[in-house]
Amino acid sequence: MKKTALSLVAMLSLIGLTGCQTQQQASLPVVETIEQDKVFTRFSAQFIDELWQTFPTWALYKGFHGYDGRLNIPNAAQRQQTFNFITRQQQALATIDPNVLTPNARIDYRIIDNLLAKMKWEQETFKSWQWDPSQYNVAEGFALLINGDFAPLNDRLLSILSRLAYIPDYYAAARDSIVSPTLEHTQLAILQNEGALSVLSPTLLDTAMASGLTETQKQQFSMRLSQGVEAIKQQISWLKSLEKQLMIDGGRDFRIGEKMYEQKFAFDIKAGMTAKQLYEKALADKARVQAEMATLTTQLWPKYFSSAKPSDDKIAIGQLINKLSINHVKREDFVSDIRQQIPELVQFVNDKNLINLDPNKPLIVRETPKYMRGFAGASVSAPGPYDKSANTYYNVTPLDSMSEASAESYLREYNHWILQILNIHEAIPGHYTQLVYANESPSLVKSLFGNGAMIEGWAVYAERMMLEQGYGDFEPEMWLMYYKWHLRVICNTLLDYSIQVKGMTEDEAIALMTKEAFQQIAEAKGKWRRATLSQVQLTSYYAGYRGIYDLREEIKTIEETLFDLKAFHERFLSFGSAPVSDIRQLMLLEHQNEMN
Structure with a gap:
């Protein structure tokens, strides 16, 4: 977002x-x-x-x-x-x-x-x-x-x-x-x-x-x-x-077509590949993540069902997710529950020593101002490097205007587990943390002119990193929901490219999101709307995440037993919001110089 x-x-x-x-x-x-x-x-x-x-x-x-x-x-x-x-x-x-x-x-x-x-x-x-x-x-x-x-x-x-x-x-x-x-x-x-x-x-x-x-x-x-x-x-x-x-x-037509889409992708994402190549990579990752979800569903099935698991993995995954998604906050508590979760994330990051969090940089959870509504349900409004001490706002749109059915569908999408992942993404140690670090970059250029794929990619990377470090106590339900959420990241790329370039219809898009990515209908309809109003931006999540995660694994291989996760995080974020490919170049050059 x-x-x-x-x-x-x-x-x-x-x-x-x-x-x-x-x-x-x-x-x-x-x-x-x-x-x-x-x-x-x-x-x-x-x-x-x-x-x-x-x-x-x-x-x-x-x-x-x-x-x-x-x-x-x-x-x-x-x-x-x-x-x-x-x-x-x-x-x-x-x-x-x-x-x-x-x-x-x-x-x-x-x-x-x-x-x-x-x-x-x-x-x-x-x-x-x-x-x-x-x-x-x-x-x-x-x-x-x-x-x-x-x-x-x-x-x-x-x-x-x-x-x-x-x-x-x-x-x-x-x-x-x-x-x-x-x-x-x-x-x-x-x-x-x-x-x-x-x-x-x-x-x-x-x-x-x-x-x-x-x-x-x-x-x-x-x-x-x-x-x-x-x-x-x-x-x-x-x-x-x-x-x-x-x-x-x-x-x-809101669709911009292949030529302009590739041009905009090249300007905005800087992924080192074309939009079509990223689309094909996302197709392969979708299949891999669905296989991981099938394994977890087999593990969890006896805990939640007395009947035999369906032979069709996607049907079984969907049934289990629907069962688990009943566990969600009350409609009237949506904003307040998000507000209450933020200190828990801060505590976990500090306890695990994952990255330094500045207690003097406030994060305020608020209802999304009315003039900003209609595009995304949650977002962060952060000050720039000229006004570093100003508040950062976590904007959360209340569900007041939704019908009972739409609100229930929305809350099932942002259920007990996924709401926590959303807060990791938007707040700690996701967008809020990255943007605070960006303001401290010695390069004003890198801080001011942020690359969207790096910004979104860091937030997506933070989700997996937190679970890898034990957030959620390695609960299989949390991992299943994480994969569901991550599948949405992958399908964002598939969705955006398919709609803008391949002419995907609304019915086809809803089918992809609900049947292939196991999303609730309210979320799917909201994403369709978003994909009609923007171009390329939805690919930034997957493109940036893949670049950051791969860089971390590359650095781990180079440093072996000397690798320090907190040091990697803080060094990576020290380069402002530059494209991941540029940060990769600088970090690998530093390693090369150290070896020489």
Whole structure:
């Protein structure tokens, strides 16, 4: 699940990063390397500063508050400004030879190079700014200013006052930009913009009126807030009319096709293989995991059933999982039970000495804000490296809006065992832990421009690692449910590729998830929806996990009896959120240097 919570497409899909293959390279003069590193360091600092000036809302998301009062208007002029920025930075970067840089700097170079190429591709080829209305939403920036504690309230209110003035023009430009949208993204835009009204609420006005703003500023605040709310309502009304038209006339297919899928996969995942190759690898792993589940089902069957086990392994596995899934929390306790499990995970990690957890970096479990709902049931919103002391939020969507049947199905999916695995993934030692470490990386580039496959892969790796270290006391029920959960990771890749490239239908997708991956119908329907709203991201879990797990086993083979799991974890995470292939290169190079 996406862990900064905001859709990256909404930020011009700027997060695609690069990887690099391990290469043999001749030794370079030390003086030349040092001088080139200095040149690149100056360039990267200037690049980041100009990036924030060009994209002030992205800067706000990352915790840089120099331009909080600005909100870019998504019109043709802004797109030209983006194009000019990309061209200028690519020309400057081309003057630096990456082969002369030290390995760490060379990876930063490739991250920026890939980032710029991805931005250009997004604007000129992918063009989601035309067909994805959901990327037009002002709520997150305002929410960060309202809820943050990085500056005094009056200062944050002044930034809000400034940003409010842009809202009417922002949505007018959004409507002008949208051409041939998909029905699915239009419906998501309606849902999330309705949630935006909960951010620009009467409570915000009350806060401003009770603040230290001048009377003139308070009058401006009231007027601009009213105009902003009206602009959002107008956008929602326009989107609803658009939705009706699309339901009658049909809209753009949400599927992006093989060519663009492979291009996006190359930018985003950096797996060292094509999307098709990863798909084929996932097919093989699906069969392997199902075989492990069949073995555990044979072991557990007599404990839960007096009847003979069906000869069809998948039927038997499904029946046992259904039996076990009755054990789940109460609907009304879903959020509170998650909150209560976090200290238990912290205690286990500390007792087993698996990785250092900073007690001064708070994790707060909260209900998912309304403007963020409709995409994932759980996510993490983490501060960037500029605002390291800020809270990290574990967003959990309550089940209030679900019918009794849907809620029961959802709770069976997130049963007693899987809810614990979910918390490992999202919180301890998964996303929350990795993102805290990323903020401490000495490389600002690696911390700011996180590779999705590394971030998601670490969370998936953490699940298996915790069970390997004895979490759950090696209970076979826990391992069976873990394999069920892990099968979902594998099937995410199969699902995403099959839907976006091979044209898989909703019925076929539901069958894959329920019959092959043993998911509940509510989870399967939610995943279908997610796969219609995103592309490639669902492959990041499996691709990243496989890379991290394989690297650990490779390091274990090299170090033999000297291998230390905690040292591996902390060294791996010290490289920020760089692509796994890049981290692998650096860690193996360190071993090589130690041997020499």
